[in-house]
Amino acid sequence: xxxxxxxxxxxxLTGRLLASGRRADYPAGSTLYREGAAPQAVLVVRGLLRxxxxxxxxxxxxxRYARVSDVLGIxxxxxxxANVGVQTLAGSTLFRIDAGLLTAAxxxxxxxxxxxxxxxxxRLYENLRQTAVNxxxxxxxxVAAHLLDLASTQQSPRGELVAQVSQQELADAVGSVREVVAxxxxxxxxxxxxxxxxxxxxxxxxxxLHDQTWNPE
Amino acid sequence: xxxxxxxxxxxxLTGRLLASGRRADYPAGSTLYREGAAPQAVLVVRGLLRxxxxxxxxxxxxxRYARVSDVLGIxxxxxxxANVGVQTLAGSTLFRIDAGLLTAAxxxxxxxxxxxxxxxxxRLYENLRQTAVNxxxxxxxxVAAHLLDLASTQQSPRGELVAQVSQQELADAVGSVREVVAxxxxxxxxxxxxxxxxxxxxxxxxxxLHDQTWNPE
DNA sequence: TTCCGCGGACGACAAAAGTCACAGACCGGC
DNA sequence: GCCGGTCTGTGACTTTTGTCGTCCGCGGAA
Numbered sequence: 373x374x375x376x377x378x379x380x381x382x383x384x385l386t387g388r389l390l391a392s393g394r395r396a397d398y399p400a401g402s403t404l405y406r407e408g409a410a411p412q413a414v415l416v417v418r419g420l421l422r423x424x425x426x427x428x429x430x431x432x433x434x435x436r437y438a439r440v441s442d443v444l445g446i447x448x449x450x451x452x453x454a455n456v457g458v459q460t461l462a463g464s465t466l467f468r469i470d471a472g473l474l475t476a477a478x479x480x481x482x483x484x485x486x487x488x489x490x491x492x493x494x495r496l497y498e499n500l501r502q503t504a505v506n507x508x509x510x511x512x513x514x515v516a517a518h519l520l521d522l523a524s525t526q527q528s529p530r531g532e533l534v535a536q537v538s539q540q541e542l543a544d545a546v547g548s549v550r551e552v553v554a555x556x557x558x559x560x561x562x563x564x565x566x567x568x569x570x571x572x573x574x575x576x577x578x579x580x581l582h583d584q585t586w587n588p589e
Numbered sequence: 590x591x592x593x594x595x596x597x598x599x600x601x602l603t604g605r606l607l608a609s610g611r612r613a614d615y616p617a618g619s620t621l622y623r624e625g626a627a628p629q630a631v632l633v634v635r636g637l638l639r640x641x642x643x644x645x646x647x648x649x650x651x652x653r654y655a656r657v658s659d660v661l662g663i664x665x666x667x668x669x670x671a672n673v674g675v676q677t678l679a680g681s682t683l684f685r686i687d688a689g690l691l692t693a694a695x696x697x698x699x700x701x702x703x704x705x706x707x708x709x710x711x712r713l714y715e716n717l718r719q720t721a722v723n724x725x726x727x728x729x730x731x732v733a734a735h736l737l738d739l740a741s742t743q744q745s746p747r748g749e750l751v752a753q754v755s756q757q758e759l760a761d762a763v764g765s766v767r768e769v770v771a772x773x774x775x776x777x778x779x780x781x782x783x784x785x786x787x788x789x790x791x792x793x794x795x796x797x798l799h800d801q802t803w804n805p806e
Numbered sequence: 807t808t809c810c811g812c813g814g815a816c817g818a819c820a821a822a823a824g825t826c827a828c829a830g831a832c833c834g835g836c
Numbered sequence: 837g838c839c840g841g842t843c844t845g846t847g848a849c850t851t852t853t854g855t856c857g858t859c860c861g862c863g864g865a866a
Contacts, residue, residue: 407805425717427725428805435717447710455717455805478703485702486695492709493664499716500642500652500672506724507764508644511853538813547724552853554815570813570862728823755843769823771845787832787843 377443378415380487385477392470397463404444404458404466411448413471416440419464420525423456424544433506433547436498437461439525446491449475461541506547509586514546515556516584519566523575533575542573560584594660595632597704602694609687614680621661621675621683628665630688633657636681637742640673641761650723650764653715654678656742663708666692678758718805723764726803731763732773733801736783740792750792759790777801 378386395417398404405412407426421438435456438444448454449471477484505514519542522535537545543553557573560566565581567574575581595603612634615621622629624643638655652673655661665671666688694701722731736759739752754762760770774790777783782798784791792798 425721425724425805427721429725431725433720433724435720447713449710452714455714478699478706480699482695482697482699482702485699485706488706489695489702489709492706492713493666496664496709496713496716497669497672499713499720503650503652503716503720503723504642504644506720507642507650508646508648540813549854550814551816551855555853558815568814756845757843766824767844768825768846772823775845785844 377446377487377491378441380483380490381477382481382483385481385484389469389473390467392473393468395465395467397465398460400460400462400464402460404460405454406457407455409454411445411454411471413443413445413449413469413474415467415469416442416444417465417467419460419466420462421464422459422461422545424459425456431547431549432544434545435502436495437521437525443469443491445471446488447495449478449488505586511546511548511552512556512559513584513586514548515542515553516560516581517586518542518545519573519575520578520581520585523573523578533578535573535575536571537573538571594663594704594708595658597700597707598694599698599700602698602701606686606690607684609690610685612682612684614682615677617677617679617681619677621677622671623674624672626671628662628671628688630660630662630666630686630691632684632686633659633661634682634684636677636683637679638675638681639678639762640675642673648764648766649761651762652719653712654738654742660686660708662688663705664712666695666705721805722803728763728765728769729773729776730801730803731765732759732770733777733798734803735759735762736790736792737795737798737802740790740795750795752790752792753788754790755788 381389393415398419400419404414404421416438418440421442421444422434423436423438423444424432424434426432438458444458445454474484478488479485505517509517519535519537520533522537523533526534526536539550539553539557543550546553557566557568560581561568563580565575565577565584567576598606610632615636621631621638633655635657638659638661639651640653640655640661641649641651643649655675661675662671691701695705696702722734726734736752736754737750739754740750743751743753756767756770756774760767763770774783774785777798778785780797782792782794782801784793
């Protein structure tokens, strides 16, 4: 479904949007904007971004990942300033969209408004699921889920499932701390589910790992 | 801001919506629908509803409260089946909205589409804030926040702040269990912040309680 | 080469949350 | 009154998470 948002817009508009914006490259690990920043609408052309929220104590929780052809900053178009931060996990190419153009179009063209509403409701759905996972799942379950999620976007040479991520990043992702993640990974390793190396977690047993995941109902 | 959604729609449409639907009364404690149910669009005419998610083990977490002139089931109009449950906390009057009429209008009338998008983004915002609170806050902080939230919607005879809620409901609300909530309430009581009785929590010191709350940044 | 800094592995301990078990207060119905 | 239901209060214990401190290995900068 990624990319369906722009795809759902009338060609004429996407044409104008793509003509009006600018490309820019960002190395891995750069912070696009933080909580409270003036919002921007951005299309992901290449790479992988992380949308997160952070606590005053420095802990973080990722809200979602943005992949190729995702659009960032949609909710913000409609509402106020950003309440999330965005950072690149991999080298990424972004395309800045003219926010004024998009909102103006949404206000006058029902197809655009509807596309916006669809995209927002998808995110709301996803967010609610995440809420349940965070509320009911253990760190262990969240780590398992996150590894699978990450690995599914980073295919390696052979069909291996690999999540290229440090323990610290993983901890930030699931709203915990490094030491706890380390413990969980040790357990997974001992159970033969994963193999770990610096900045990488090889998933040896995807279904076994999936069993560690939290599922609703 | 509650009610701004319908208020944002063109009169002509709200007229048609109100002509097409039906009213119904529900006593406190009834369940409107559960996770997975066929979705419905519903306007709250009177009362207080709770939108929640539940875990297989029976724990719950409330996603939001719906008050007078809120509309339920918007996200669901656009996406798939409901992934939340809805229950009445007080006797409520609901007005069933013709979902087909609303979606059809959204697809053709840009004002409606935009109103939908605005409402959805508001909810997304609120949901994200909630995500942070759940992820970073302690049960203690969540209970404090919830009490204040509830009390703000239930004004009592004199200016007293009262939350009419049982410990079990409170626990479900914040994604914890009764015993833990009881402990927290005891601490609040001993600190002179609240007074408790069956099904009621009197808030004696709102600002003191607010200090127990989690705040971003 | 040496010295950091980063990522990682652990162990010990503290704090927060959840579980279990049980008891008392209150209320409506029989 | 007596009974069952609901709501509450609380102690004791376990599990999960978070914190602190230490140590190791590696790779780049000086």
